[in-house]
Amino acid sequence: VRTEPVSRRTGGAKAPLSRQAVVDVAMRVMREDGLAKVTMRRIAAELDTGPASLYVYVSGVAELHGAMVDELLAGLPLPLPLPARESWRAATVDVLVRLTTILYAEPSLALSVVSLRPSGPRYLALIDWLLQSLRRGEVPVREAAWGVDVLLQLAVATAAEQGLRDQAGDAAGDEAPLAEAIAAADPGARPGLAWARDELLSGEGLQRLRWAFGTLLDGIASAA
């Protein structure tokens, strides 16, 4: 008697390959084992095939990451309602915080966004909403356009940085080396550090995030 090869996923019925299937498996592997394990070979193995087969659907690992980012943005409910004229600032901060939170859950993917600049429909919709919101706040068009760029950059970078630090903290036992170095700095040689020591590490992540977005928005709104 011989047993047929059996899919380790479904226990038999081998689903047909497709771009969506590749992206789906990639998302699942990322959530289960992290982005580092999202390799062409691992995805192929999960789909009971060889890595070469995936190249029919994605051009390579970089393009796959892009598709995964767009998938992640589905967590942001769109279309967003446009804010009332007087609450545009709070609403904008809110959307940016939500975006950061979504990316924060997958910091290694957020890091790839820093260099990727997604161009999928969901990302476009987000940019569009931000521009309309700033327009409601009577921000001039140039300041709005340049400002949205900076706001998004800050959201992405913060998510990548904070998230990866949390992961590193989980793994390694030691504290953040920057915090240690600040605490150990000579107050005479580093008067700025001595002055701000207590505030450099104060506040909660979310509180600082809201402050950062609000502060940047204030700068943008008054830059006319």
Next chain:
Amino acid sequence: VRTEPVSRRTGGAKAPLSRQAVVDVAMRVMREDGLAKVTMRRIAAELDTGPASLYVYVSGVAELHGAMVDELLAGLPLPLPLPARESWRAATVDVLVRLTTILYAEPSLALSVVSLRPSGPRYLALIDWLLQSLRRGEVPVREAAWGVDVLLQLAVATAAEQGLRDQAGDAAGDEAPLAEAIAAADPGARPGLAWARDELLSGEGLQRLRWAFGTLLDGIASAA
């Protein structure tokens, strides 16, 4: 007759290994062939040894990247002179632009800084200078501390993003997909994009960078 093994670098005299030698070779390989080629195996080969030998001096590839960042910051002349009270804003923008420019030259290393948060002495000196400068501008201590964090994040993210995009543009023939997507968007469905279309891609990199730092500083200075 037998020929002795010959160093491919020096043609004979094999320099002793050291942490500095490892970092130096890593920096050279990065400048010549990019960060992707800075592998333990490649560095070992350049030093005429096996990869295992490097683990005496660096704990792994992550720590090596950290050391390389500190090396890169040597391009920022320190100590920086503290600005006059009335020119603190311009001086701060200047230092941040210089930092971004240095990182921009090695965008893939800048990208690793997003997650790394360097803690070397040069980075500490930079934070100290920024804090002192903001103090001269009479920025309250909490706003200064939180603000410096955001300013540095923006510098690093911008360097990584812009630099990597430039590299990608060199390699692939096609234009930035985001620019194409913006141009192709339906004005009725995306009124914000239609409104800001011309300004989203306007301006030069340096001009936008100065604007971003200045705008953020204004927000920070008025956030009291």
Next chain:
DNA sequence: ACCTGAACACCGTTCAAGT
């Protein structure tokens, strides 16, 4: 303590050959 050979357990991508 420093250094090494060899191995372990992986990668992304290409390509000729099959269906």
Next chain:
DNA sequence: ACCTGAACACCGTTCAAGT
């Protein structure tokens, strides 16, 4: 057109053994 086996050209890290 889609799929595959096999190969090519690599990775980081560990470890027992040497000096």
